[in-house]
Amino acid sequence: MKKTATILLTAGIFLGTAATIYADDGTGSDSQQTINAETTADIQVNGTLGADNTNPEATIPEEDSNWINVTVPTKTIFYNTASDKNISAPTYTILNNSGRPVTVTANGFTPEGTNPTLPEDFTLKLDVTGTAQNVATNASTNLISEGTIVSSLNAPLITLANNRNQLQSSDPEATAINNAATFTYSGSATALSQINVNYTLNLKFDAVSWN
Structure with a gap:
């Protein structure tokens, strides 16, 4: 409201x-x-007991973290081969179930433990795709550049509509389309033998106040 x-x-x-x-x-x-x-x-x-954050009429304060209700994958993968240096990955979905729009930000990319020595030409990007009506704020974000992790990562990716397809309270309710985005990984690296690497991608979610 x-x-x-x-x-x-x-x-x-x-x-x-x-x-x-x-x-x-x-x-x-x-x-x-x-x-x-x-x-x-x-x-x-x-008072409201058991406030439902999927209901836009819920009496939860604007921008409160209790509005956050987002579905993301638990694990993701990327890979290439010795004969093809281009990195491939499946496509994953971010889905906003909330009654408020939610802004998604890539907030950090860190190694899990100690990874082997990385190829000097290793580049990894996070690629985000919205919809025709709700495009990504940053369609491609560098995570690793020339074998080095990008430090102080703080890249807004997209603002997702609520579960009624509304980005503002004045928008008409509709079948939810703009409440989802997809992402994948791209890049390249020269690897003549198999190297296993492990990272954690941290996503930050901010509930957007009705305006």
Whole structure:
């Protein structure tokens, strides 16, 4: 839901009349009242038990991590052969199940333990594909360049629509298409014998506030 602000000002026209100011953003999360020359205040309490983050109407604060509900693979692979230096990999899916859009960022790429000496020409890229209506922010991100891991990786990949195909609250609900993206690996390396390498790709997810 869009945040809207309504301010109601009630002011006494006689000296000594209490003035109370209310500000309501439509969700109750930022509502305030000023109590002046009064001794009590009533505060509305709205609770939700078992809030469902797949429901866009859930009363979870905007941008809260509890909106995150994303399906990603547990393991991925890439490979090449001694006769073909070009790297190949299957295609994997990132799926946003949340009631809010989610931004996906490649946040780190680190070795698991100690890998063997890498070919000096080893290049590895993370390639992301969205949809025709929702293209990737970065279609290709370097993970390894000339045998060296790219340090301080912080590459926004794509913002996925929610599970009703909405990127904004004003978008009409539709069959979810733009809530998914695919990724794979590309690159090249010269390897005349088999070398096994292991890494961890860290993805960061940020819930997007309705606007």
